[in-house]
Amino acid sequence: MELKLKDLELTSPVFSPLAAIPKRYTSDGENISPPLQWSKIPPETKQLVLICYDPDAPLPLGFTHWTLYNIPPDITEIAEAGGDKFTQGSNSAGSNGYTGPAPPEGHGVHHYYFWLYALNKSLDLKASLNREELLDAIADYVTAQARLVGTYER
Numbered sequence: 001m002e003l004k005l006k007d008l009e010l011t012s013p014v015f016s017p018l019a020a021i022p023k024r025y026t027s028d029g030e031n032i033s034p035p036l037q038w039s040k041i042p043p044e045t046k047q048l049v050l051i052c053y054d055p056d057a058p059l060p061l062g063f064t065h066w067t068l069y070n071i072p073p074d075i076t077e078i079a080e081a082g083g084d085k086f087t088q089g090s091n092s093a094g095s096n097g098y099t100g101p102a103p104p105e106g107h108g109v110h111h112y113y114f115w116l117y118a119l120n121k122s123l124d125l126k127a128s129l130n131r132e133e134l135l136d137a138i139a140d141y142v143t144a145q146a147r148l149v150g151t152y153e154r
C-alpha cells in the first residue's frame with residue numbers, strides 16, 4: 001500500500017529554504033531556536049511533531065538538534081526560543097531542547113532539516129525521546145510532512 005501524504009507547509013521568517021540560518025540561532029550566537037510557521041494542516045491532524053536534524057555531521061547517525069512533540073494541531077507557529085509549552089526530546093548533545101548549528105570548523109556547509117509531521121492520532125509521548133525513538137513512535141500515524149532546510153558553515 002502506498003502512503004499518500006497531504007500538503008503541509010513549513011517556513012521561517014528569518015531564513016528561506018536552502019539559505020543560511022542567521023548566526024543568532026546557532027551555537028556561535030545566542031543558541032536559541034528560530035521562529036517557525038506552518039500551514040495547510042490536514043483536518044484529521046491530532047498532533048504535530050518537529051525535528052531538526054543535520055545529516056552532514058560527521059557522526060554515524062548525523063546530529064539531532066531538536067525534537068519537539070505533543071504539539072496540538074491548532075498551533076501554527078513556534079516563536080523564537082519557543083518550544084517550552086511542548087514536550088522536548090533529547091538532542092545529540094545529550095540534553096533536552098534545542099541546540100543550534102555548530103559544524104566542525106572547515107567542514108563546509110551543513111544542511112539543517114526542520115521536519116514537521118502531522119499525526120492522525122494523539123500520542124502521549126514521554127519527554128527525552130531521541131530522534132530515532134520519536135520516529136519509531138510516530139511512524140504509523142504520519143499523514144503529512146513538510147521540511148525546511150537551512151544551512152550554516154563555520
